[in-house]
Amino acid sequence: MNREQLFNIAHHWFEQQGWKPFSFQVQAWTAFLQGKNGLLNAPTGSGKTYALWFPVVLDYIKSNPDYKTKHKPGLKAVWITPLRALSVEIKQAAERVANDLGTGLTVGIRTGDTSSADRSRMRNKMPDLLVTTPESMQLMLASKGYKDIFKTCTAIIVDEWHELLGTKRGVQVELALSRLKVVAPKLRIWGISATIGNLQQAMEVLLGPTPGKPENAEMIKAHIDKKINVISVIPEKMEAYPWRGHMGLHLIDEVAAIIKKSRTTLIFTNVRSQCEVWYQALLDKYPEFAGEMAMHHGSIAKETRQWVEQAIRDEQLKAVVCTSSLDLGVDFAPVETVIQIGGPKGVARFLQRAGRSGHRPGQQSNIYFLATHAIELAEASALRKAVKDTVVEDRVPYLNAWDVLVQYLVTLAVSDGFNPDEIYKEVKSTFCYQAMSIDDWQFCINFITRGSQSLQAYDEFKKVEAGEDGRLKVNSKAVAQRHRMQIGTIVGDVMMNVKFLGGGYIGNVEEGFISKLNPGDIFIFAGRKLELYRIKNMEVLVRRAEPDAKAQHASWLGGRLTLSAQMSELLREELYTANTDTMSAEMQALAPVFLRQRKESIVPGDHEFLIETFKTREGYHALFYPFEGRFVHEALASLMAYRISLLSPISFSLAYNDYGFELLSDREIDMQQVLDNNLFTPVHLHHDLQSSLNATEMARRKFRDIAVIAGLVFTGYPGKMIKAKHLQSSSQLIFEVFRDYEPDNLLFQQAYRETFEHQLEEGRLIMALERIQRQEIVWKQCEKPTPLSFPIITDRLREKLSSESLADRIKRMTANYMK
Incomplete structure (x- = not known):
């Protein structure tokens, strides 16, 4: 069959559904049938599933003209999704196409939710099309004879690639692809990604870095103009002293009114505890919502979550309070309205959530933004501009994740064993390990065979043995079983x-x-x-x-989420408009806050960096406002406290939020001395950060996760999991052994690198300090706390007081400061 005949089959199917294929779908079919790899950039709800399931089925028809009478068994394609919740829908879409075209192709799912009976059935007879997760993919590579399973595979499609990029799960996918490219000669690799800032790099990470532009790779963009309406819920009365978490539930009546006038509403909160609080508060005040409203987050039982997802599709529910668990969510058409409670901290997350409403090509999305405290209204205004100009974050790829590599090598050794020279070339061809030296590789091989230099005396770390043919293999059944149980890179609290x-x-x-x-x-x-x-x-x-x-x-x-770099920049630009005539409705609503702020201090402009000092009963406060997000402020607060203490011995308690940080002391800081000594310099930053923070303690905590992924510590058998504190203590022992006897151990060094790069965002910290160096530092000695400082102060109080006494205390403070 030629391409025209194949496309006629596809067009006919679309006509039967009353649809017309988008040009990006046809482009993807063409590129796939030409044998190309690529990345499809398409928003949620635009038909991306059919853009890549269809060519897989058409390719089968092309190579098997008697497809209606003769079925060729064997795995044809694997669809990798980061979320188990999505697998059922992806399977249904594939089945619809395969069955309607009479191909006889079977579709299966293999995730952590798949029963052991179904898994063993698959071992004997694989489905033609398989939907799976990165972890389950690794488990397949850990099974004997995996090469025979994958040799017939013609396609691997990685869904939601923007979610995996820059994570260790993404690195797992890179490693799996490097192996399967060799095992399956006809393999085509495709990624699907929503918009991210660095799309070209995203494709390079997926396909592996190649010098020059690879001829057989194609980037396809879906140009679908989706209208997103951002509507801010602006309170009638704006308090001059905003405090975090207070205004959210204040607006519960407005939220109830939105729910009542929409057919279905998703209410997104940033964290699970906030999800629980809002669900309870709405039910307490509006008991009539009982039975029409549900809650959905990752810690609720799977059966309950699945029931909620189905109930939304069937329009049995009027509202669902949820977290990111429905971000990438489940494909339900009827959702009419989305409410975002509190700043989503990133543009991409906000666009993803907005896209849940009007989740069909050609429909517009409505998203209401509800600020949990006044200054978050500036975030709403910034987000509207970002949506209009499609400003989206980059995802920074992971480099040199040695723990993931060690786990992967043991995975290959558990199945059929591997030849180190062959696998070295494959691993080196990935983006994550492109800079790996032969010494780094040798460390990883020694680590799995001898248990690294300082652990050689302990047999439990010698998991892999070399055979006579030079292949490395795991011969112990117990080691293999423990390894299979611990495959994965998601390590959280137990x-x-x-x-x-x-x-x-x-x-x-x-x-x-x-x-x-x-x-x-x-x-x-x-x-x-x-x-x-x-x-x-x-x-x-x-x-x-x-x-x-x-x-x-x-x-x-x-x-705790933090502002992304792009979101911080947008927020600063928005706040700087407070001193101009071109203010948005949200910024105009903040007029009472800005009026009070100017009375006590200033509202900084784009060339100014504001420092405020004042005294209260608690002591001497110094507040700094970089507007860079809480992680950067956490590091900056420690850095400034350390540098000031070098000038004169003084101790501080620290507080920070997304807008700024506070140093509180029982002695006054000589701020003039701080300014004269240029303490905001990026010079010696790394050294000062190590000294200021308990960097070793943070690295120790990071090392626990690395030790689990690399298989240095065992998390336990099902039903007999090892307690977190025991895991922590066993990984700490190993951390100390490496620190004292093997400081050049790659896993030990990785713990420090991840602490600085991922937790403290050292790169962003340097850029923030360089920006402050260019600005004029304005130091205001205030009589009393200012509206900008108020959310930071109340955040610190929250940890000491219950919510009732905190509310009373803040009422008294506000009345006092307004005098």
């Missing part, structure tokens, strides 16, 4: 299952939260008030508590 005494499973919470509770304590989780009965093994046994009992909300550590 999760504990929450169950009713009668046995019903509710979801999971972090060990860190539960360890602070005693039997009889009451907490709110998954929309229910639960009383802790006892902890047994890794299970939290609970019973229902009285509805009017006082309770605390479950909280998770992974909660």
